[in-house]
Each structure stands twice: as C-alpha cells, then as structure tokens.
Amino acid sequence: MDKALTELLIGVIARQLEGCRTVAIGASSPIPGAAALLVRARTGGALRVLMLGSRKHNAFTDGGRELFDCAAQGRIDAFFLGGGQIDGAANINLVGIGEPPRWQQRFPGSFGSAYLYFLVPKVILFREEHTPRVLVPQVDFVSSPGTSEAGIYRPGGPQALVTGRCVFGFDAPRRRFHLASVHPGETPASIRAQTGFDYDAPASVPITESLPPADLALLRGRVAGEIAETYPRFAATLFGREAA
Amino acid sequence: MELLSLDKLAARMTPGSLIAIPADYSGVSMAATRALVASGVRGLRIICVPTSGIQADVLIGAGCLAELETSAVTLGELGLAPRFTAAAKAGSLTIRDTTCPAVHAALQASEKGIPFIPLRGLIGTDILRQRADWKLAENPFADGADPIVYLPAIKPDVALFHATKADRDGNVWIGRRRELATMAHAAVRSLVTVEEIVDVSLLADETLAAGVLPGLYVEAVAEAPRGAWPLGLQDLYPTDDAELARYAEAARTEAGFRAWLDRFLDGRSAAA
Structure with missing residues (x-):
C-alpha cells in the first residue's frame, strides 16, 4: 500500500462528503470508511457514519434490512460503490466477465449496488486501480446502471469517480465523466492513456489537493485507531495502529 | 425445542433443503458447517442473507451444494473466496445472483x-x-x-445460525442481529447452535427479552462452544484473522483446500 496515495485518496473522498449529514459505508471499504470517520472527527460529529462491520460506528438495531430501508426513505445522503469494471456511462460491474454458468472472471457479487445506486443521492464510485482493464468502454455485466430512462424511479446516482490516478465528475444528462483533477505525478495525457472509456477534459486540469496538515494529524491519530476496529489489517499496514 | 448433538442437527438438512445462512458479521454456525461437511451431504441449496464468506466457500469446496443464491461471496480484506470463484469459472455450481435488499x-x-x-x-x-x-x-x-x-417470497426450509445462548424452551438470544429473526420468521424451521444453554428463561428479563428469538420458531438447538470459529461472535470472541488468512492462502488450490478442511474437520487450526 502506497501510504502517501492512500492518504491523498482519503482526503479526496473526505471533500466529496462535505455537506452530508449521513453517510453509509458498505463492505470492504477501508478508504471510504477512513474518510468518513475523518469528516466525522473534523466536524465534531456533525456527519453521522454508519459503517457495515463496525460495532462502534453502526447505529442500526433492526438487522441487515435497515440500511436499505433507510436509503429508500432518503435518510442516507452518500454511499460508495466500486466495480471490477466501470464504464464511461458510470455503469458498474461487480459480478463477473463472461457468460454464466461458466464465468471467465468472477467477482464477489453485486452486494446492494443494484438498489443503492438508484436511491442514494450522492454515490461516489471508488476504485483505486485505474487501468484500461477496469475503466472499460462498456461493462460486460451491468450490476447497476449509471443512469436510468425517464420514468424510472431514481433519486440517486453517481456524483464522482475517484481512482488512484485522478478524480472524475459525472454529468448525468450527458451520461459522461469529465476529468476534475489529476493526482500528483499524473498528467491529463497519462490519464487518457490509462482510461478505456472516453470522457471530457477541460483545457487546464488542476492537481488533486492533499489533506491540510491538521487533518492529516487527525487521520494518523484518532481516525487511525477508529478505523482499526473494522479494518485491522488496513490500519496496521497504513498507520501501524491497533483498534482504539 | 429439541436439544441435539451437532451431528443430529446437521442430519436435519438433506439433499434439496433450502438453507438460509447469515453474513459473517451476524452469527455464522461454522460448527454446523463442519458437521454438514462431515456428514457427506450433497445437493443442499443455500440462500445467503445477504452475503457469505468462509462458510459458503467451505460448503462449495466440500461439494455439499447444488445451488447458491447470494449477493456476494467474499473473504473481505483477504480478497476473493477461492472455492466460490473456482466453481463459478468451472460452471460446476448453480449461482443465482441477487442484491442484498x-x-x-x-x-x-x-x-x-x-x-x-x-x-x-x-x-x-x-x-x-x-x-x-x-x-x-x-x-x-x-x-x-x-x-x-x-x-x-423466499421461504427457506431451514434458517441455520449460531448465537450466544439459548434457554431450555428454545428461546435464543440474538441481540441486535435482527436479520437472524427475519431469517427464522421466514423459514419453516430454525436450527441453531449456541455457545451455551442456560437454565433461566431468556424471556424473564425484559432487557434480554427484546433481543430474543422466541422458541416458537426454533426446532432444535445444539451446544457448540466457539461455534463460529474461525469467525467471531458479537462481544464474545473476535474473528481469528490469522486462521482466515491461512484459509485464504490454502484454498487457492484444491489440494490446499483439502488439507485445510481435514484439519478443520478435526476442529484444529491449520497452524496446529
């Protein structure tokens, strides 16, 4: 794990969560989880964090259904989704490549994506690997579509795609991404070369901002201990921390 | 409620049975999983509520399953579930993809x-x-x-899970893990393993009662201390991360999986 990059990504995602009241974190999401806990710490608890797998940061008491019921009611402002493949129209594939029953490549499964992508207003797509293998012209299997036809109930959808190389914003009416910033060490040309789908890019693209020193200290201190409860390996590798 | 041995409890699940199992964080009966594998049963159908990890992977690798309905099978931080992935590529298992809600x-x-x-x-x-x-x-x-x-509607034949305790009337304490109640309510019957059987009624104390699945739904209980291992159980014990890592590594090959399974069937760690 590249520590500087991971901290940069946590900072990027933390900025995406500004203004949210309630964020939910799904399975296998240590970087979004750390970002959410950072915003929570920075705002004195103004951001409510509901993190799957956590005991301390999970206020649900009515079982696995509760997150999904809350999302359908509009109680969840932001959520994160990834994908084995993500395409230029923000369609995501968490299931596999090839024709079942003989998958050529099999991913874990769709989790709640086929539902939450439709219902949570701010879905942030996050996939650290940024290669033409992941960012494809068209996904092989639509676990969940980036946009829906008029007449389909859909208050939610993608707000951004954060990768290990850059940040894309999403323009829903045009069904296209645009390059919002590139991480240090990358250029608009290097992003173009590593991206399998077409997207818009302004004439001048800013460099992704790093976390301010105070936030970085908060992340490495209090937040490192908090995330270790749910993601012990992540916290140990990145921060050398045990659960607080 | 009947109090059964693990083997007798496992024998209630027969070829074609549709069995609901909970996610890793909820209360997974690895003790019953071991007994199922040891019984040599084939043709079970599993519905994951709503995902699974090592439990589904072990049942797939041991050849116990005909069908799996799931939102995902994953070892979490340890990556892909190797026997699930191998079966999906080989086309040797009917997988019905669904989504958690x-x-x-x-x-x-x-x-x-x-x-x-x-x-x-x-x-x-x-x-x-x-x-x-x-x-x-x-x-x-x-x-x-x-x-x-x-x-x-999904109507499982069996809801199978592990919990901290049951009383002599088959009342099972599940705490805030309410998806276990949903599974049990929906299923024809529940087969439950517990850390311990207690002699006082769990419904006697109003504080405890709110977290109780009534014996009404529970057909049989088997006592199985550390019955979720190598997964964890609520506040009682954490997930054995080292053992899960050994599983993730071993199960990458069929031979490695078999070696791990042999030790698991003996109730031993792969490190022992």
Whole structure:
C-alpha cells in the first residue's frame, strides 16, 4: 500500500462528503470508511457514519434490512460503490466477465449496488486501480446502471469517480465523466492513456489537493485507531495502529 | 425445542433443503458447517442473507451444494473466496445472483405470508435480466406509469445460525442481529447452535427479552462452544484473522483446500 496515495485518496473522498449529514459505508471499504470517520472527527460529529462491520460506528438495531430501508426513505445522503469494471456511462460491474454458468472472471457479487445506486443521492464510485482493464468502454455485466430512462424511479446516482490516478465528475444528462483533477505525478495525457472509456477534459486540469496538515494529524491519530476496529489489517499496514 | 448433538442437527438438512445462512458479521454456525461437511451431504441449496464468506466457500469446496443464491461471496480484506470463484469459472455450481435488499425483502414477504414483495432499484440491471423468477411490473396505485420489480417470497426450509445462548424452551438470544429473526420468521424451521444453554428463561428479563428469538420458531438447538470459529461472535470472541488468512492462502488450490478442511474437520487450526 502506497501510504502517501492512500492518504491523498482519503482526503479526496473526505471533500466529496462535505455537506452530508449521513453517510453509509458498505463492505470492504477501508478508504471510504477512513474518510468518513475523518469528516466525522473534523466536524465534531456533525456527519453521522454508519459503517457495515463496525460495532462502534453502526447505529442500526433492526438487522441487515435497515440500511436499505433507510436509503429508500432518503435518510442516507452518500454511499460508495466500486466495480471490477466501470464504464464511461458510470455503469458498474461487480459480478463477473463472461457468460454464466461458466464465468471467465468472477467477482464477489453485486452486494446492494443494484438498489443503492438508484436511491442514494450522492454515490461516489471508488476504485483505486485505474487501468484500461477496469475503466472499460462498456461493462460486460451491468450490476447497476449509471443512469436510468425517464420514468424510472431514481433519486440517486453517481456524483464522482475517484481512482488512484485522478478524480472524475459525472454529468448525468450527458451520461459522461469529465476529468476534475489529476493526482500528483499524473498528467491529463497519462490519464487518457490509462482510461478505456472516453470522457471530457477541460483545457487546464488542476492537481488533486492533499489533506491540510491538521487533518492529516487527525487521520494518523484518532481516525487511525477508529478505523482499526473494522479494518485491522488496513490500519496496521497504513498507520501501524491497533483498534482504539 | 429439541436439544441435539451437532451431528443430529446437521442430519436435519438433506439433499434439496433450502438453507438460509447469515453474513459473517451476524452469527455464522461454522460448527454446523463442519458437521454438514462431515456428514457427506450433497445437493443442499443455500440462500445467503445477504452475503457469505468462509462458510459458503467451505460448503462449495466440500461439494455439499447444488445451488447458491447470494449477493456476494467474499473473504473481505483477504480478497476473493477461492472455492466460490473456482466453481463459478468451472460452471460446476448453480449461482443465482441477487442484491442484498432483495434477499431481506423476499424474506420479509415470507414473514408476512404473502406471495411477493415490490422493491425499488433493479430496473436496467443484468441481475434482473438473469432472474426469470423476478417480474417487472407496475405500481398499481400510481397515477401514471411507475415500473417496479416484484420479487417472489423466499421461504427457506431451514434458517441455520449460531448465537450466544439459548434457554431450555428454545428461546435464543440474538441481540441486535435482527436479520437472524427475519431469517427464522421466514423459514419453516430454525436450527441453531449456541455457545451455551442456560437454565433461566431468556424471556424473564425484559432487557434480554427484546433481543430474543422466541422458541416458537426454533426446532432444535445444539451446544457448540466457539461455534463460529474461525469467525467471531458479537462481544464474545473476535474473528481469528490469522486462521482466515491461512484459509485464504490454502484454498487457492484444491489440494490446499483439502488439507485445510481435514484439519478443520478435526476442529484444529491449520497452524496446529
């Protein structure tokens, strides 16, 4: 794990969560989880964090259904989704490549994506690997579509795609991404070369901002201990921390 | 409620049985999983509520399953579930992909004794396209068009899980893990393993009672200390991360999986 990059990504995602009241974190999401806990710490608890797998940061008491019921009611402002493949129209594939029953490549499964992508207003797509293998012209299997036809109930959808190389914003009416910033060490040309789908890019693209020193200290201190409860390996590798 | 040995409890699950199992964080009966594998049963059908990890992977690798319905099978931070992935590539297992809220909702339909339940989302996904048993329908109460998906109720033959304690009346304490209650309400019967059987009624104390699954739903209980291992159980013990890592590594090959399974069947760690 590249520590500087991971901290940069946590900072990027933390900025995406500004203004949210309630964020939910799904399975296998240590970087979004750390970002959410950072915003929570920075705002004195103004951001409510509901993190799957956590005991301390999970206020649900009515079982696995509760997150999904809350999302359908509009109680969840932001959520994160990834994908084995993500395409230029923000369609995501968490299931596999090839024709079942003989998958050529099999991913874990769709989790709640086929539902939450439709219902949570701010879905942030996050996939650290940024290669033409992941960012494809068209996904092989639509676990969940980036946009829906008029007449389909859909208050939610993608707000951004954060990768290990850059940040894309999403323009829903045009069904296209645009390059919002590139991480240090990358250029608009290097992003173009590593991206399998077409997207818009302004004439001048800013460099992704790093976390301010105070936030970085908060992340490495209090937040490192908090995330270790749910993601012990992540916290140990990145921060050398045990659960607080 | 019957108090059974693990072997007798496992024998209640026979070829074709549809068994609901909980996610890793909820209360997974690895003790019953061991007994199922040891019994040599084949042709079980599993519904993951709504995902699974090592439990489904072990049952797949041991050849116990004919069908698996799931939102995901994963070892979490340790990556892909190796036996699940191998079976998906070989086409040797019928996998029905679903999405988490669809499992919860379809179980809720069974709780209510109704034949189907509508659910938002899903429209335009290949999950829906693959599910001939799900129907794209219309909201009958809308003024205009409002397409919505109808899911058939899921009625498992068995809800199988592990909990901290049961009393002599078959009342089982599940705490805030309410998806276990949903599973149990929806299923024809529940088979439960517990850390301990207690002599006082769990319904006697109002504080405890709120977290109790009544014995009404529970057919049989088996005592199985550390019965979730190598997974963890609520506040009692954490997940054995080292053992899970050994599993993730070993199960990458068929031979490695068999070696791990032999030790698991003896109740031993792969490190022992």
